[in-house]
Amino acid sequence: xxxxxxxxxxxxxxxxxxxxxxxxxxxxxxxxxxxxxxxxxxxxxxxxxxxxxxxxxxxxxxxxxxxxxxxxxxxxxxxxxxxxxxxxxxxxxxxxxxxxxxxxxxxxxxxxxxxxxxxxxxxxxxxxxxxxxxxxxxxxxxxxxxxxxxxxxxxxxxxxxxxxxxxxxxxxxxxxxxxxxxxxxxxxxxxxxxxxxxxxxxxxxxxxxxxxxxxxxxxxxxxxxxxxxxxxxxxxxxxxxxxxxxxxxxxxxxxxxxxxxxxxxxxxxxxxxxxxxxxxxxxxxxxxxxxxxxxxxxxxxxxxxxxxxxxxxxxxxxxxxxxxxxxxxxxxxxxxxxxxxxxxxxxxxxxxxxxxxxxxxxxxxx
Amino acid sequence: xxxxxxxxxxxxxxxxxxxxxxxxxxxxxxxxxxxxxxxxxxxxxxxxxxxxxxxxxxxxxxxxxxxxxxxxxxxxxxxxxxxxxxxxxxxxxxxxxxxxxxxxxxxxxxxxxxxxxxxxxxxxxxxxxxxxxxxxxxxxxxxxxxxxxxxxxxxxxxxxxxxxxxxxxxxxxxxxxxxxxxxxxxxxxxxxxxxxxxxxxxxxxxxxxxxxxxxxxxxxxxxxxxxxxxxxxxxxxxxxxxxxxxxxxxxxxxxxxxxxxxxxxxxxxxxxxxxxxxxxxxxxxxxxxxxxx
Numbered sequence: 001x002x003x004x005x006x007x008x009x010x011x012x013x014x015x016x017x018x019x020x021x022x023x024x025x026x027x028x029x030x031x032x033x034x035x036x037x038x039x040x041x042x043x044x045x046x047x048x049x050x051x052x053x054x055x056x057x058x059x060x061x062x063x064x065x066x067x068x069x070x071x072x073x074x075x076x077x078x079x080x081x082x083x084x085x086x087x088x089x090x091x092x093x094x095x096x097x098x099x100x101x102x103x104x105x106x107x108x109x110x111x112x113x114x115x116x117x118x119x120x121x122x123x124x125x126x127x128x129x130x131x132x133x134x135x136x137x138x139x140x141x142x143x144x145x146x147x148x149x150x151x152x153x154x155x156x157x158x159x160x161x162x163x164x165x166x167x168x169x170x171x172x173x174x175x176x177x178x179x180x181x182x183x184x185x186x187x188x189x190x191x192x193x194x195x196x197x198x199x200x201x202x203x204x205x206x207x208x209x210x211x212x213x214x215x216x217x218x219x220x221x222x223x224x225x226x227x228x229x230x231x232x233x234x235x236x237x238x239x240x241x242x243x244x245x246x247x248x249x250x251x252x253x254x255x256x257x258x259x260x261x262x263x264x265x266x267x268x269x270x271x272x273x274x275x276x277x278x279x280x281x282x283x284x285x286x287x288x289x290x291x292x293x294x295x296x297x298x299x300x301x302x303x304x305x306x307x308x309x310x311x312x313x314x315x316x317x318x319x320x321x322x323x324x325x326x327x328x329x330x331x332x333x334x335x336x337x338x339x340x341x342x343x344x345x346x347x348x349x350x351x352x353x354x355x356x357x358x359x360x361x362x363x364x365x366x
Numbered sequence: 367x368x369x370x371x372x373x374x375x376x377x378x379x380x381x382x383x384x385x386x387x388x389x390x391x392x393x394x395x396x397x398x399x400x401x402x403x404x405x406x407x408x409x410x411x412x413x414x415x416x417x418x419x420x421x422x423x424x425x426x427x428x429x430x431x432x433x434x435x436x437x438x439x440x441x442x443x444x445x446x447x448x449x450x451x452x453x454x455x456x457x458x459x460x461x462x463x464x465x466x467x468x469x470x471x472x473x474x475x476x477x478x479x480x481x482x483x484x485x486x487x488x489x490x491x492x493x494x495x496x497x498x499x500x501x502x503x504x505x506x507x508x509x510x511x512x513x514x515x516x517x518x519x520x521x522x523x524x525x526x527x528x529x530x531x532x533x534x535x536x537x538x539x540x541x542x543x544x545x546x547x548x549x550x551x552x553x554x555x556x557x558x559x560x561x562x563x564x565x566x567x568x569x570x571x572x573x574x575x576x577x578x579x580x581x582x583x584x585x586x587x588x589x590x591x592x593x594x595x596x597x598x599x600x601x602x603x604x605x606x607x608x609x610x611x612x613x614x615x616x617x618x619x620x621x622x623x624x625x626x627x628x629x630x631x632x633x634x635x636x637x638x639x640x641x642x643x644x645x646x647x648x649x650x651x652x653x654x655x656x657x658x659x
Contacts, residue, residue: 112573
C-alpha cells in the first residue's frame with residue numbers, strides 16, 4: 001500500500017535504534033533496542049500520533065524522525081530522501097523544514113536567552129531576513145501563539161508552563177517548517193492548559209499547512225487531534241489505523257487493553273475486568289515471537305514461536321497479530337460510555353440551564 | 367492570565383534591553399559595587415605610580431632600616447631602608463598583572479578545552495582529560511616553577527607559567543559543568559533548530575556553565591598573586607629590586623617580630639584585592655543570571 005512519494009512526507013524503513021546496555025571489560029555486552037524495525041509512512045498534512053506506555057520507544061522514534069538521534073539500522077526518508085546519510089551541514093539546512101517541540105517546557109528553553117532571541121534564532125539560521133524583519137516576525141509569532149509581543153524582552157523563567165510551551169511552539173514555527181514533531185507537547189501541563197495548547201496546535205497546523213507528528217500517552221489528547229494513530233509496544237508498532245477505526249474497533253489485544261484503560265466518567269460503566277497484568281518486559285531481553293505474548297490473554301503457541309508481521313487488516317489499517325481476526329469476531333466491541341442514569345441526566349440538564357443564564361466569563365488568552 | 371502578569375511595573379521594564387538589565391542589577395548590588403571600587407582603586411594607583419609624588423621604590427637608606435610607620439615613611443621602611451608606601455604602589459602593578467593576566471590566561475585556555483572536552487566526549491574528551499589529570503597530579507607551584515624556569519626569568523614569563531599551571535582546574539571545572547548542562551532539553555533543542563556545534567557551545571552551553579568558573583577565577587587571583595611571590599623569591603618572577611606584593615611579603619616573614627609592618631601592608635593589600643575581585647565576581651554572576659531578580 002505504498003503511497004506515491006508526493007503524498008508521504010516522512011517515511012521510515014525498518015528503522016532501528018539500539019542503545020548500549022551493560023558494559024563489560026571487553027566492550028558492550030548487550031544492547032537495548034528502543035525502536036525495532038519500525039516502518040511508517042506519514043502523509044503530508046495529516047496529524048499522526050504515536051501512542052504507547054512509558055518506555056515503549058515512542059520518544060526515541062520521534063527523535064529518529066528528525067535525526068536528533070541517528071538510526072542504528074534502517075532509513076528515515078524525508079520527501080523521498082534518506083536523511084540518515086546526509087552530511088551534518090545538509091542536515092542543518094534541512095532542519096528548517098523539520099521542527100521539534102519538547103515535552104518539558106521548563107527545561108527546553110535556554111534560561112539565558114530572552115524570548116525574543118529564542119524565537120528569532122531559527123530565522124537567523126535559516127532565513128535572510130533583516131534584523132527589523134525578524135523582530136517584526138517575532139512579534140507576529142508571539143501573537144499567533146497567544147502571547148503579547150512585548151514579552152519578547154522577558155526571560156523564559158518569568159512564564160508559566162503553558163506560556164513556555166507556547167514560546168516553544170513559536171520557536172518551532174519561526175523557520176517556517178513543514179513538519180512539527182511534538183514529543184508529548186502537553187503532558188507536562190495542567191489539564192486546563194493542555195486543551196488550550198492542543199487547540200493552538202490545531203489552529204496553527206491549519207494556518208501554516210503543517211504536518212503534525214505527536215507522541216503521547218494521553219488517549220484523550222490523541223482521540224481529539226489525530227488523523228491516524230500508531231500504537232507502539234516495546235519498540236515496535238503493533239497497530240496502525242485511522243482515529244475512529246482505532247478507538248471504535250481496536251484490533252490488536254494490546255490496543256484493546258489500552259482502550260479499556262481509559263477511565264469512564266460513570267460508575268456504571270466501570271468494569272472490574274483486569275485489563276493488563278504484569279509489567280512491560282525488559283527491552284534488553286525481549287520475549288520470543290510476538291513481544292506481547294507474555295501479557296496477552298489470547299496468546300497461543302504460535303505467538304510464542306513466531307513473530308507476527310504488520311499486515312493488512314482491511315481499509316487503511318494494519319495490525320501485527322496472528323489472531324486479530326478471531327479476537328475481533330469473538331470479543332465485544334470497544335468500550336462505549338454507558339447511558340447516564342436519570343438523576344445524572346437531570347443534574348446535567350440543570351447545570352447547563354444555569355450556566356446559560358449567566359454571562360459566560362471570558363477566560364484570558366493566557 | 368496575561369492580564370494578571372502584565373501589571374504596571376512590568377510594563378515599564380519591557381523596554382529594558384537585557385544588557386542594560388544586567389548593568390542595572392550590578393549597580394544596585396552594594397557588595398559588588400564595593401568590590402568594584404576596591405579593584406578600581408588598586409588599578410588606579412598601579413597606573414598612577416609614575417606620576418605620584420613618592421620616593422624611588424628602589425632607593426635604599428642605611429639610616430632608615432626597618433623603621434616603623436612615621437611622617438617621613440607613612441607605611442614604614444623595609445630591611446634595607448626602602449620606603450614601603452612607594453614599593454606598595456609600584457608593586458601593585460606587578461601583583462595585579464600577575465593576578466589578573468595569569469588568571470585570564472588560565473580561563474581563556476582552560477574554559478575552551480573544558481567546553482570541547484565535555485561537549486564532544488569520546489576520544490577528544492579522553493585525551494584532554496588525561497592530559498589535565500597529568501597536569502593536576504603535579505603540584506601547582508612545582509609546575510609553575512618548572513614552566514617559569516623553562517621560559518626564562520621575567521614577569522611576563524611568570525604570568526604565563528602561572529596561567530598555564532592554573533589552567534587544568536578550569537578545564538576540569540568547565541568540563542564537569544558542561545556534562546551537566548549538555549543533557550538539558552534546550553541543548554537538544556538547539557540542535558533541532560539547526561545550530562552549529564560552535565553556536566551551541568557559545569550561546570547555549572558557555573553562558574550556563576560560566577557562574578562557577580567566574581567564582582573560581584576570582585579565587586585563583588589570590589593564588590596567582592602568591593605564586594608570583596614564590597617565583598620572585600626564586601628569581602623567576604618580578605626581577606629585584608622592582609617590587610611586587612608577593613615578594614615583599616616573602617621577605618617580611620623573616621622580620622615578623624622586629625618589623626611586623628613589613629608584612630601588614632602587602633598582606634592587607636592582597637587580602638583587599640582578592641576580596642574586591644571576589645565581591646565583583648559574585649555580583650557579576652548574579653547580574654548575568656536572568657533568573658536572579
